[in-house]
Amino acid sequence: MSASELLGWQHLHSGKVRDLYQPAPGSEWDGQNVLLMVATDRISAYDHALSPGIPDKGIILTQLSLWWFEQLAAQGIGNHVVSTEVPQEVAGRGVVVRRLEMVEAEAIVRGYLTGSGLAEYREFGTVHQIPLPGGLTDGSKLPEPIFTPSTKAEQGLHDENISFAKLEVALGAELADRVREASLRIYRFAAERAAQTGIILADTKFEFGLDAAGELVLADEVLTPDSSRFWPAEGWEQHVRQGKVQPSFDKQYVRNWLTSPDSGWNKDDDAAPPPLPEQIVTATRDRYLDAYRRLTGSALSF
Incomplete structure (x- = not known):
């Protein structure tokens, strides 16, 4: 599914790692000052989008953010989350948020x-x-x-x-x-x-x-x-x-590999970084999941 094909939402913008959507006319969110923010599995470093992505990264980051938002809300710190009820295609990685300046x-x-x-x-x-x-x-x-x-x-x-x-x-x-x-x-x-x-x-x-x-x-x-x-x-x-x-x-961990001799890449050049090796992708995913487990006290199920 492309970024422009999400039922009830119109693609607005894609950044390094996230896609933003606005409510489509006639949808349940039409007329409300909200956006749908979707965390993809893309990963960036040194202001470059890298490939391939890290499997499940968008879900891990979204769920960890939601956990922190809850902890911080208890301290009186407000956030932009409106709803986690999103289209099934982006379940777990999409959040309806307030549109802010x-x-x-x-x-x-x-x-x-x-x-x-x-x-x-x-x-x-x-x-x-x-x-x-x-x-x-x-x-x-x-x-x-x-x-x-x-x-x-x-x-x-x-x-x-x-x-x-x-x-x-x-x-x-x-x-x-x-x-x-x-x-x-x-x-x-x-x-x-x-x-x-x-x-x-x-x-x-x-x-x-x-x-x-x-x-x-x-x-x-x-x-x-x-x-x-x-x-x-x-x-x-x-x-x-x-x-x-x-x-x-x-x-x-990804930055360290990119700046190591193994990658063959010079971060001071304008050239795009090389593809991430499979072992770097796997080890990065494992680290993200470990961080989630340690911080929240529970494993993330998919």
Whole structure:
């Protein structure tokens, strides 16, 4: 079935990993300010859509997001979910959501030093121009979680890390502050909740929108292996001391393969990445399922 052939819905847009639909005229949702958001099995890294996809990835991420939305709603944090009653073709991976005015920024919170933040720290002693103590290494826990926003790039373009001052210019000081405070609040709650399951939430990104009343609403996916770095707590300290890369339950596994000599790909080139080998696809799916099981305490059935 193509993206434009879904009963009761008209295809609106396809991103790197999700498809969006609007209600078709005469459908049960016609006239309501909603969208159908479908998580596909596509996977992206370094701003490229990769192939092949990861089997069942869309279902895993959707179900984990719904679980987190429920946990966060109990903390008074609203989200965009309206209904999980969707066409059978996208059952488990589709969600009817409120149509929001999206905040044009990626809200990233880092609790540990790694990735692009580590590269900046090694050169300047900062992350997003935020000064950090000396002596930190890959995987070090930061003194406090930090808010490090970026732009939201269109498919094929690169996200750009920006300072909070630039975010204030883009969004206005009041909205930028609301996004920062909400992001840090969610991260602290989620990191504590994940720690209870033996998982470290190293960093994560959120997307927000504004509803008709101007309230800030959590949108998109949340706290999944695609939007977060999840590390096993067991062995974390030893890996930091030894300067080893942390094992992960997220798509960092895919990134690691892409940047390894085995892939033959240079991420600084414009060339598309090579196809993912079968063993990378299988191992990635296993990691996503393991993250779901550990965090929620139950296995995902298909």
